[in-house]
Amino acid sequence: MAYNFKAIEKKRQESWEDEKAFRVERDESKKKYYSLVMFPYPSGNLHMGHVRNYSIGDVVARFKRMQGHSVLNPMGWDAFGLPAENAAIKNGIHPDKWTCSCIDNMRNQLKSLGLSYDWDREVATCKPDYYKWTQWMFLQLYNQGLAYKKKSNVNWCPSCETVLANEQVVNGKCERCKSEVGKKDLEQWFFRITEYAQRLLDDIDKLKGWPEKVKIMQENWIGRSEGAEIEFKIEGSGKCMVVYTTRPDTIFGVTYMVIAPEHPMVEELIGGTPYEEACRDLINRIKHVNEITRTSNETEKEGVFTGRYAVNPLNGEKIPLFIANYVLLEYGTGIVMGVPAHDQRDFEFARKYNLPVRVVIQPEGSQMDGDSMTEAYDGEGVMVNSPPFNGISSSEMISKIVDYIEENKLGKRKVNFKLRDWLISRQRYWGAPIPIVYCQKCGIVPVPQDQLPVVLPTDVKFTGRGQSPLAASEEFIHTECPTCGGKATRETDTMDTFVCSSWYYLRYCDPTNPDEPFSSENVGYWMPVDQYIGGVEHAILHLLYSRFFTKALHDMGFVPVEEPFTNLLTQGMVLKDGAKMSKSLGNVVSPEEIIDKYGADTARLFILFASPPEKDLEWSDQGVEGCYRFLNRVWRIVEEFQPLIINVHGEIPDNLPQADKELRYAVHSAVKKVTDYISERFNFNTAISAVMELVNSLYYYREKVTAEERNPLAVKEALENLITILAPFVPHITEELWELIGGKGSVHNQNWPKYDERVLVREEIEIVIQINGRVKDRISIAAGLDREQTEKAAMESPKVRSLIEGKSVANIIIVPKKLVNIVVQ
RNA sequence: GCGGGCGUGGCGGAAUUGGCAGACGCGCUAGACUUAGGAUCUAGUAUCUCCGAUGUGAAGGUUCAAGUCCUUUCGCCCGCACCA
Numbered sequence: 001m002a003y004n005f006k007a008i009e010k011k012r013q014e015s016w017e018d019e020k021a022f023r024v025e026r027d028e029s030k031k032k033y034y035s036l037v038m039f040p041y042p043s044g045n046l047h048m049g050h051v052r053n054y055s056i057g058d059v060v061a062r063f064k065r066m067q068g069h070s071v072l073n074p075m076g077w078d079a080f081g082l083p084a085e086n087a088a089i090k091n092g093i094h095p096d097k098w099t100c101s102c103i104d105n106m107r108n109q110l111k112s113l114g115l116s117y118d119w120d121r122e123v124a125t126c127k128p129d130y131y132k133w134t135q136w137m138f139l140q141l142y143n144q145g146l147a148y149k150k151k152s153n154v155n156w157c158p159s160c161e162t163v164l165a166n167e168q169v170v171n172g173k174c175e176r177c178k179s180e181v182g183k184k185d186l187e188q189w190f191f192r193i194t195e196y197a198q199r200l201l202d203d204i205d206k207l208k209g210w211p212e213k214v215k216i217m218q219e220n221w222i223g224r225s226e227g228a229e230i231e232f233k234i235e236g237s238g239k240c241m242v243v244y245t246t247r248p249d250t251i252f253g254v255t256y257m258v259i260a261p262e263h264p265m266v267e268e269l270i271g272g273t274p275y276e277e278a279c280r281d282l283i284n285r286i287k288h289v290n291e292i293t294r295t296s297n298e299t300e301k302e303g304v305f306t307g308r309y310a311v312n313p314l315n316g317e318k319i320p321l322f323i324a325n326y327v328l329l330e331y332g333t334g335i336v337m338g339v340p341a342h343d344q345r346d347f348e349f350a351r352k353y354n355l356p357v358r359v360v361i362q363p364e365g366s367q368m369d370g371d372s373m374t375e376a377y378d379g380e381g382v383m384v385n386s387p388p389f390n391g392i393s394s395s396e397m398i399s400k401i402v403d404y405i406e407e408n409k410l411g412k413r414k415v416n417f418k419l420r421d422w423l424i425s426r427q428r429y430w431g432a433p434i435p436i437v438y439c440q441k442c443g444i445v446p447v448p449q450d451q452l453p454v455v456l457p458t459d460v461k462f463t464g465r466g467q468s469p470l471a472a473s474e475e476f477i478h479t480e481c482p483t484c485g486g487k488a489t490r491e492t493d494t495m496d497t498f499v500c501s502s503w504y505y506l507r508y509c510d511p512t513n514p515d516e517p518f519s520s521e522n523v524g525y526w527m528p529v530d531q532y533i534g535g536v537e538h539a540i541l542h543l544l545y546s547r548f549f550t551k552a553l554h555d556m557g558f559v560p561v562e563e564p565f566t567n568l569l570t571q572g573m574v575l576k577d578g579a580k581m582s583k584s585l586g587n588v589v590s591p592e593e594i595i596d597k598y599g600a601d602t603a604r605l606f607i608l609f610a611s612p613p614e615k616d617l618e619w620s621d622q623g624v625e626g627c628y629r630f631l632n633r634v635w636r637i638v639e640e641f642q643p644l645i646i647n648v649h650g651e652i653p654d655n656l657p658q659a660d661k662e663l664r665y666a667v668h669s670a671v672k673k674v675t676d677y678i679s680e681r682f683n684f685n686t687a688i689s690a691v692m693e694l695v696n697s698l699y700y701y702r703e704k705v706t707a708e709e710r711n712p713l714a715v716k717e718a719l720e721n722l723i724t725i726l727a728p729f730v731p732h733i734t735e736e737l738w739e740l741i742g743g744k745g746s747v748h749n750q751n752w753p754k755y756d757e758r759v760l761v762r763e764e765i766e767i768v769i770q771i772n773g774r775v776k777d778r779i780s781i782a783a784g785l786d787r788e789q790t791e792k793a794a795m796e797s798p799k800v801r802s803l804i805e806g807k808s809v810a811n812i813i814i815v816p817k818k819l820v821n822i823v824v825q
Numbered sequence: 826g827c828g829g830g831c832g833u834g835g836c837g838g839a840a841u842u843g844g845c846a847g848a849c850g851c852g853c854u855a856g857a858c859u860u861a862g863g864a865u866c867u868a869g870u871a872u873c874u875c876c877g878a879u880g881u882g883a884a885g886g887u888u889c890a891a892g893u894c895c896u897u898u899c900g901c902c903c904g905c906a907c908c909a
Contacts, residue, residue, distance in 0.1 A: 213829055213904075220828075220905060227909080245909060258909090297826080297907040331908045338909090344826095345907055418908055539904085609850070610837060616902090618837060622851055630850080636865085676841095686839065689849035696849090703867075768845045773890045775845055813889050815844055823889050 003635040005599030005733070012732045013114055021746065022116040024072055026525045033069035034526050035061040036505055036565075038534030038542070039076045042124075043083065044102035046109040048574040048581060048607070048619070049535070051591045055604045056571060056613050056684070057533045058115045062728035063678050065116070066752040072526050073116055074508040076123035077103050080131075080497045082160055082176055085430040088462040095430040095462075099126055109592065113600045114731045116748070121511045125500035130507065131432035132453035133517035134500050137549070138435055139446050140556055146192045147424075149444065153262075154423060155291075156184035162427045163188060165496060166420050168541070172292030180290060189434055189493065190421040193548045197222055197417040200547055209567030211614070214539045221540050223418025228402050229333065230411035232257065232310040234269075235318060241265070241310055244332030244416060247342065248405065249397035252386035253360035255350065256338040257310045257321045258303065260329040261286045266306075269321070275307035279323055286325045294325065301326045301349045313410040314401075315387075324349065332416055340376065341368070347376035360385045361394045422545065424496045429460060429469040431494030439481035439488040448482050454490070468492050501542055502549040505529055505564060520558070528561045533613075536570040543568070569682060572616035574607075581619070589619055601730035602628045608684040608729055630692060631733055634726070637698050638719055638737045644707075645716035646742050652713045659705045660714045664759050666697035667718045671755040674725045684729070691726055698722070716741075721753050768819040769794045771803055787814045794820040 016022065026032075037057035040050055054075075061073035077099075084095035084102075091098075103124060110117075123130050141147040155164040159179040163186060168175040193200075201222045204215045227246035234241060241257070259266060261283040270279045282304045286294070293299050303324030310321050326345055327336050340350035340357040350357055357370035363381040380394045389397055405411045425434070433454045435447035447454055457476035460469040470476055470492040481488040503517070510522035543565070550564040573580050576587040594603045606627040611617040656664070673690035677683045698718060701710070719741055727734040727747045738747035762783055767790065769777040777799040781790060791812055794800060804824050811823040 211829095216829065217904060223908065225908070243909080247909075295907065299907075301907080326907045326909090328908070336909045343909070345909075348907095416908075536903085612838085615831095615838095620837065620851070623837070626850055633865095680841095683839095685837095686849080689839075692849055699866085766845090770845085770890075773844095773888095778845075811889060813844090815890095819844055819890090821844080821889055 001639065003632050003733070005601060005631075008736045009112070009114065009600055009732045012735050013111060016114075016116075017111070017119075020118075020120065021748070022073065023118050023120055024070060026522060027070040028525070030068065030070035032072065032525055033061075033064040034072045034505075034529045034531075035064065036072075036074070036508075036529045036532050038532070038538060039078050039501070039504060040106065041081060041083070042077045042079055042099055042102040042106050044105050046106055046591050048589060048591060051113065051603060052574055052607050052613075052617065053533060053535070053571055054110065054113065054115050055607050056569070056682070057531075058113075058604075058731075059608065059678070059684055059728045060531055060533070060682070061116055062731065062748060063752070065748065066724070066728070066750060068751065072121075072508065073118060074121040074123075074511075075110065075115070075117040075119070076121075076504060076508065077106075077125065078497065078501050078504070079103065079124045079126035080431045080494075080500055082428065082430070085428060085462065088430075092462075094458070096126065096456075099124075099430075112595055113591075113604065116731070121508050123504060123507050123511050125432075125497070125504065126430070128453045128455055129512075129514070131500065133507065134432040134495065134503070135435040135447070135452050135454060136449060136517055137499070137503055137553075138432075138495065139449065139452075140558075141191060141552060142436075142446050144552070144556065146195060146552060147189060148192065149187055149189050151185060151187050152190075152423075153183050153185050154188055155181045156186075157181050160428070163423060163425060165423045165498070165541075169291070172290055182290075186425075188423055188425040189436075189491075189495075190423050191499075191548070193422045193545075194417060194419055196548050196551055197224070197419045198415075199551060200419075200544065203547070203551075203563055206563060207565075207568070210565075211568060211570055214536065214543065214568060214570060217539045218544055221419065221544065225416050227414055227416065228405060228411055229414045230313065230337070230405060232313060232337070234321075235309040235311055239265075241321075241335050242333045242411070243335045243337045244414060245337055247339065247398075248401045249383070249394045250339040250342045250360055251312070251314050251337070251401060252383075252389075253339040253341050253358045254312055254317075254319060254337045255340060255356045255358055256319055258324045258327045258336050258338055258349075259306075259321060260327040260334040261323050261325065262329045263334045266323065269308050270306055270323075273307050275305065278304050279306060282323060282325075289325070295328070297345070299325065301345065301352065303349060303353065305353075313405075313408075320355075322349075322353075330420065331418065341370055341373070342376055342378055344376040344378070347373075358385060422496075422548075424499055425493040426496055427468040427492075428494055429456070429462070431497060432500060433470065434491045434493050434495055436491040437479055437481060437488045438491065439484060439486060441486055442481055442483045442488075445481055445483050445488070451482065468494070470494070498541060498545050502545040503553075505532075505546070506553075506559065517558075520560075523558075524560050527559065528563060529565045531567045531569065532565040533569045533571060535573075539570070569613060571613050572611065574617050574619060576619040578618070589621075594624065598624060598628045599631075599732070601631060601733050605631065605688065605730050609688045610685065612683055612685050630695070631730065633699075634695055634722070635733065635737070637695065637702065638723070638740065640702070641698075641710075641715050641719060642741055644710060645712050645719060648712040648716055650713055652711075652717060656711060656714065657709070659701060659709075660711045663697060663701045663714055663718055665762070666694050667721050668755040668759040670694035671721055671725055671753050672760065675752070675755070678728075688729060691722070691729075694718070694722055723747055724750050724753050765817055767794070767817065769797060769800055770819060770821040771800070772823060773821060776800060776803060783817070787816060790814055790816065790820060794822070 035057055037053050061071050065071045079099050084099045087098045088095045138147055155169050157164055157174040159177045169181050172181055174181055201224055204218060225246050228248045229242050229244050231240045231242050270276045303322040306321045306323055308321040309318045312319060338346040340346045341359045359368045359370050361381040362384050363379055383389045383392050383397050402413055435454045437445045439445050457473040459475055460473050477489050479488050479490055506518050506523055509526040510518035546564050550559055551562055553559040554562050579585055581588045606624045610623055670690050674687045677687035723734050723737050734747050764780050765783045766778050766780050768775055777797050779797055781793045791814055807824040810825050813821040
């Protein structure tokens with residue numbers, strides 16, 4: 001019988017579904033393992049990146065299950081978001097209907113891959129029984145003061161007609177639709193993630209199982225810096241300006257000051273002065289420059305003198321105040337002190353506007369001069385021009401000067417972060433409504449928990465213009481104030497979809513709980529996620545938000561852990577012809593097509609075999625063929641040997657013929673390799689090649705040993721082990737073959753095989769003989785030989801003898817069981 | 826500019842703590858079986874001036890021994906980028 005993958009895969013998928021084969025419940029008697037893949041946005045179609053992601057996750061889950069863990073391996077849908085709404089605008093289909101049909105389609109595609117999910121735990125973030133709890137999360141954060149509303153100048157995508165979080169603006173463009181992002185003043189809801197900045201940073205150290213790259217990206221994003229805030233008096237006014245600097249040691253080198261053009265103080269500084277016009281002119285020009293150019297360090301630095309002077313609090317010097325494009329309002333205090341000699345940006349600015357450059361730090365053994373230097377010096381050195389601190393080192397200066405500043409009440413130490421609060425308001429329909437009501441009497445009122453969920457109205461039109469469709473729904477907007485019962489209106493913004501995905505891994509632990517988002521028992525048992533797998537594109541956004549949620553929920557006593565994901569694997573992309581598969585390049589290979597032609601097992605095997613999971617994978621049609629051939633090869637050898645081993649029982653004797661010993665060696669070493677490769681490094685590609693070696697050994701055995709001489713027990717052991725170690729990779733064919741050889745139950749419920757060290761002990765081993773580090777001969781020696789005996793055996797090699805004849809042996813290095821290196825002169 | 830990663834046959838990729846470079850697969854070559862082979866099985870396949878040398882982007886170094894460690898350098902990929 002040939003390998004009929006179509007029939008086999010259909011049959012097996014149906015029976016797993018009927019039996020709910022991968023359903024899992026809390027089981028205190030077993031060690032738990034939570035394997036999680038990043039849930040997909042239901043676009044409607046699976047692509048190869050999904051196949052890779054979920055195949056990797058499935059191997060992990062199946063492997064851990066066979067090792068005796070109670071494995072949580074769930075799947076769900078990140079189902080809110082713009083594409084559904086855009087489809088509604090374009091085709092007139094309601095987003096809910098569109099999304100549900102996409103989910104149905106993708107679920108079928110996932111099922112055709114034979115993934116071992118507990119489908120009873122499926123969640124979709126757009127269902128009221130899920131977003132009810134997303135709203136609940138909002139209320140918890142609101143009660144803790146971690147959700148708040150403020151007017152702010154926000155990123156606005158003119159095409160999506162919504163605001164975006166800083167994290168969603170990529171190179172000044174909308175992460176989703178790629179159109180240029182503008183600015184707008186709006187009242188918006190924020191989550192106070194900055195409250196957790198320090199802990200999010202500190203705990204990165206605890207993430208031992210995360211890739212270094214991701215940790216560094218988060219570290220940079222949080223962007224902690226230590227420095228000082230220092231007050232400068234404005235001359236001719238009682239007011240002060242506060243600057244933030246990380247280099248207080250350079251304070252005597254300040255020769256000018258700069259204030260951001262958008263700074264609220266600018267108005268009173270320039271209003272009614274002769275400098276007003278020139279300043280306004282510049283401010284207007286800067287306003288019309290987009291964010292990318294504005295914040296690029298290639299943009300020419302531009303500034304205008306305000307006519308004002310500030311006073312250096314350390315030496316009383318009068319210094320001119322400028323407005324300039326290179327100072328950002330959002331960071332620090334929006335005002336900086338200009339130290340041209342020791343900051344490259346300030347240096348460029350000073351040269352352009354002929355401002356003095358005063359050196360206050362001299363590097364060891366050189367004499368820099370402010371007039372002749374060609375670039376700023378930002379290293380360490382000895383203080384000069386800084387009485388009374390001259391002569392001390394600049395590193396010592398930092399703490400001394402800050403102490404001095406604090407003692408004299410001129411300023412204070414200050415830690416700053418680049419991380420901003422998370423803007424979660426979206427002026428769109430297809431998201432979780434923010435559970436807030438505005439009452440004329442009571443103001444902002446959170447919707448009480450027993451009134452959740454605030455359900456999305458259905459009487460809406462999708463025009464794609466103006467405000468959110470929610471704002472146009474009469475039924476939705478008008479409500480009663482939960483506090484006073486008076487007339488009130490609902491918040492019409494919905495939440496960023498990243499809010500929904502910041503806690504889904506918690507819901508999987510207890511997906512149908514009607515009374516709570518999750519019970520503490522279930523979350524206590526399953527959390528944290530032991531292995532999280534997904535694309536590196538989520539290195540900052542999703543992973544940082546999820547860490548924030550976990551910490552906030554931990555502090556409120558809902559979650560026992562402080563970090564959600566113990567180990568993180570960022571899988572590489574799937575490439576074709578060296579480029580990422582994309583419609584525009586026309587290099588897309590659809591999973592359906594491959595499954596149809598070769599079956600899911602072949603598709604999975606290829607994708608796991610072609611490359612280690614964290615690296616990019618080059619698609620190869622011929623490589624797929626090769627994997628298909630391999631499965632056929634497995635099928636044929638099992639089928640051929642099956643009659644020999646069926647109904648054979650007993651212990652394998654120790655004294656076997658050499659060929660049987662070799663076969664057993666191949667079996668046990670394959671088990672060892674596959675076990676090590678999967679558990680230590682997730683190197684599925686080398687694990688699979690180890691299985692291929694075993695299959696090659698079986699064919700060798702078949703070639704060399706006649707049918708009558710074959711040992712049924714040894715062959716049985718070989719086949720059983722082959723099928724079990726292959727099971728996590730190719731679940732359908734192994735299930736079928738397991739039944740064929742008379743295995744009990746499902747192969748996926750078998751214990752992961754153990755290898756026998758005794759079988760791996762060889763009587764004779766081959767060692768390499770080198771002369772001056774070059775391989776000259778190989779000899780076979782008894783495994784138990786000690787160093788002296790090994791040396792003796794090596795020196796007896798005729799080849800070695802002739803090569804060292806007449807030369808003097810200077811040294812002999814022996815690596816037991818491996819090699820002998822003879823050093824001659 | 827800063828940070829991270831990578832560089833090994835015709836190709837994808839293997840090589841614990843430095844210890845046989847090229848596992849496994851693809852491709853290619855030959856043979857067997859065949860009316861036939863784009864099936865299957867078997868054997869071979871780094872390079873060269875082929876009884877011997879040379880080979881892991883390049884150049885140095887450490888070592889009995891280097892793909893692996895150190896120094897310099899070139900190339901590619903990814904992330905961040907006026908954060909004071």
